[in-house]
Amino acid sequence: LLAARALPVTAALGLVAALRAAAPGVTFAVERAGGIHYATGYPPLHEEDPTVVGTTPVEELLAEDSPYAGQPLLKLLAHHRELAPDAFLALARSVCGGLGEITRSSPTALLEISAPGVTKASTLALHCARHGIAPGEVVAFGDMPNDLEMLRWAGRAYAMANAHPAVLAAAGRRTLSHQKDGVAVVIEQLLAGG
Template identity: 40%
Template sequence: MTPPLEVPGDAAPVKLIASDLDGTVLGDDFRFRPRTVEAIRAAQDEGLHVVFVTGRPMRWLDPLRDQLAHQGVVICSNGAVVYDLTADVVVESSLFPVSEAFAVMEEVAARHPGTLFAAETLDGVYTDHGWARTDRMEIGAPRVGPLRERLPAGTGLVKFLAKLDSADPQEYYRALTDLVAGRLSVTHSVAAAPLVEMGQRGLTKARTLEQYAAERGILPHEVMAFGDMPNDLEMLTWAGHGYAMASGHPAVARAVGRTAPPFAEDGVAQVIEALLHARRPGASRAGHSATTG
């Protein structure tokens, strides 16, 4: 039997729902499940603010437009870009100079021969020859070639990526985290891939979400957040009501200590439904059992 979901009641009112996309509310087919769409819309109808916080670049948000008809801003690229989906404009960005990426690139290439690199800018993506177009970040037409030749000096980067197809994903991530050692932020969002994502030093989804919420007068205990991968961890532990997906990375679930049911069981929808139920007059404030379907 599925255990009851504990959701906040009037003592800790939720004003903002923040959610990751892939693996949390989007499946491998890059589609929202109908129950999730209904739950998100119901939350918005109840006056709750919904914002998506994703590792995706701003150029790859078609599911939000086409399937959810979402309006407003999206926090993209692990917090590096705040993008107004409706106006098609970058509201804020947290960039770092290409020189910092090149310094890291030399060290990674020396320690881990065969590593391929890619760089995301506000204008598009640059990749080494051989960077597989099947990678989730490579939607569109990348500029292909040696990055030192292709990237103009002084370019500001949104994200810098490294991958080594022959490496163990976890070992590669740990090795690059130690090597970069605080010069850039380091995370990963695809558990089965030896792909490491780097951004501005100190950047996390949580940092940008915290600023976004503060600008709207929303405090951490008024935020409910959902995610499934290590790039979501800071966001889930910052939010007063963070839920790791039961189908996500086990280490994230252990660190957060609170889980939503798996994606295949409409886990985010279940929690939102339970929250909305608990907000109704006379409803039980805890232990509401959300059914699967």
């Protein structure tokens, strides 16, 4: 781990309260530097692995005396079994008032919440600044809403053919789908001078 821009625990607790009030039935997981910890009711990451279902309230996972409290809090994950993914994202953004960056990358109603200002774009910008790389020199590929800020920041932005509609609208260029090796096709074109 080179750096961590942690989500403050007080913000995470505020997010939990706001989302519970706005979307009854929401469940949570906590992603720390040492791994993901599932709170009560959170579904397994993979349906074939039911052993990861949490039994600990999210407040205990976030508590100062939690066994994980010494690890930076990277993300709060929020999942809803019934809401449509984009509707859940819009609802969360409307009720969480700047407590964190809320996005999604899953085809399900799973939200990823990081500290305010922490996005793929801001992290890529920090990395590029350290290495003297200008935004115009960056090529980025995306397919889901969590890629939007990065695609707007990068000099060359490509949406995958199978991307979310918002990504297709935001990116200046398109490439083939994941299944057709769209990233590799563009890289080969760029290396050939295209």
